[in-house]
Amino acid sequence: MNRNVWLLFACQALMNAVMSGQTVMASLVGYKLSGSALNTLPMAIQMISVMSASVIAGYAFPRLGRRGGFWLGCAIMLTGSLTFAAGIYLRNFPLYCLGAVPAGIGFGIAQHLRFAASEVAAPEARARAISLVLAGGLIAAIVGPEMVKRTHALIPDYMFLATYIYLPVLPVITAILLCFVQVPPTTKTIGVKVPFRAIIARPNFITAVVSSLVGYGTMNLVMASTPLEMLLCGFGVAASADVIRAHSVSMYAPGFVTGRLIQRLGVHRIILAGATLTLSCVFINLSFQPLFGTFMIALALLGIGWNFMFVGGTTLLTTAYAPEERVRVQATHDFIVFGGVACTAVTSGAIQALYGWDALNLTVVPPVAIAIGMVVWHWASRARPAAVRA
Numbered sequence: 001m002n003r004n005v006w007l008l009f010a011c012q013a014l015m016n017a018v019m020s021g022q023t024v025m026a027s028l029v030g031y032k033l034s035g036s037a038l039n040t041l042p043m044a045i046q047m048i049s050v051m052s053a054s055v056i057a058g059y060a061f062p063r064l065g066r067r068g069g070f071w072l073g074c075a076i077m078l079t080g081s082l083t084f085a086a087g088i089y090l091r092n093f094p095l096y097c098l099g100a101v102p103a104g105i106g107f108g109i110a111q112h113l114r115f116a117a118s119e120v121a122a123p124e125a126r127a128r129a130i131s132l133v134l135a136g137g138l139i140a141a142i143v144g145p146e147m148v149k150r151t152h153a154l155i156p157d158y159m160f161l162a163t164y165i166y167l168p169v170l171p172v173i174t175a176i177l178l179c180f181v182q183v184p185p186t187t188k189t190i191g192v193k194v195p196f197r198a199i200i201a202r203p204n205f206i207t208a209v210v211s212s213l214v215g216y217g218t219m220n221l222v223m224a225s226t227p228l229e230m231l232l233c234g235f236g237v238a239a240s241a242d243v244i245r246a247h248s249v250s251m252y253a254p255g256f257v258t259g260r261l262i263q264r265l266g267v268h269r270i271i272l273a274g275a276t277l278t279l280s281c282v283f284i285n286l287s288f289q290p291l292f293g294t295f296m297i298a299l300a301l302l303g304i305g306w307n308f309m310f311v312g313g314t315t316l317l318t319t320a321y322a323p324e325e326r327v328r329v330q331a332t333h334d335f336i337v338f339g340g341v342a343c344t345a346v347t348s349g350a351i352q353a354l355y356g357w358d359a360l361n362l363t364v365v366p367p368v369a370i371a372i373g374m375v376v377w378h379w380a381s382r383a384r385p386a387a388v389r390a
Contacts, residue, residue: 053108077106135255215309
């Protein structure tokens with residue numbers, strides 16, 4: 001991997017760390033400020049904002065270039081952290097919720113770092129570059145919560161206020177690192193207005209979106225409700241935290257090898273392996289007693305499954321557009337994917353509350369089956385012309 005990819009890896013780690021820290025604090029601050037079941041509202045708003053960021057990215061990158069677009073994302077995320085801080089200082093819940101909008105948009109723009117990595121890497125190394133940059137989330141899973149742990153009580157009368165004052169340091173460092181990244185020059189044709197109908201009619205695009213959407217959506221659906229299910233089974237907060245930490249590691253740690261696996265085995269095999277691991281998580285949750293080890297193994301498999309499906313989908317997406325179309329196609333992909341993730345964030349708790357843990361897990365099976373069918377069809381359709389030529 002070249003120097004640019006490693007710099008983008010560091011940028012991804014720093015920007016993800018802001019979101020990781022926010023995930024730890026959001027529901028606690030929301031409950032303290034609202035005193036009601038609206039405590040999850042800030043995170044719901046933030047996920048919807050991540051989806052909306054795809055639209056903003058589609059306008060920003062063609063006009064500002066990759067570096068300028070990411071600088072804009074850093075500034076927006078910084079604004080989000082400071083707005084969160086103002087909400088805590090003023091003890092104003094609506095203002096705190098307002099901070100979730102720029103925080104989500106900044107994080108959503110940062111998701112395009114993986115696309116930038118595919119553009120600065122050699123064609124044969126694109127899968128490895130995408131995978132490596134996403135692996136920055138492993139560092140974030142450590143840095144974000146650790147910042148919260150060390151700073152949340154520094155201003156005793158305003159719990160977490162100090163954390164939100166420190167968090168803007170991370171996008172500032174990211175902006176500085178971006179000065180040293182050599183990104184492809186922007187041309188007037190980048191972001192060309194290719195019709196959406198033309199985009200969604202492409203088999204490569206459809207398969208990439210289905211893989212990414214199903215991998216991310218099913219992961220979020222199960223992961224979001226696991227802490228509550230563990231609580232209902234008699235486990236404490238510390239046990240849930242250990243399981244979620246293991247899940248986070250399993251999501252991002254494979255990023256150091258997923259790209260190489262795609263190079264050796266092909267993107268379709270890796271996506272199918274991810275789908276199989278996701279179904280294995282469901283099987284374990286449904287078939288074994290709800291022990292600590294059961295949750296730990298199931299969530300670890302779910303994390304690896306997400307990595308294979310999301311990295312595979314992103315890699316396949318790089319074959320779905322011409323260079324001048326890349327920003328619009330990438331933004332369309334992320335709008336659909338993170339829109340689906342926002343829906344699962346809202347529906348996960350409702351499904352569990354109304355129908356139970358088993359029903360929640362069974363909900364995963366149909367979309368994964370559809371993804372498997374789509375990938376097998378796409379794989380076969382690509383192999384057929386090669387066989388004809390032979």
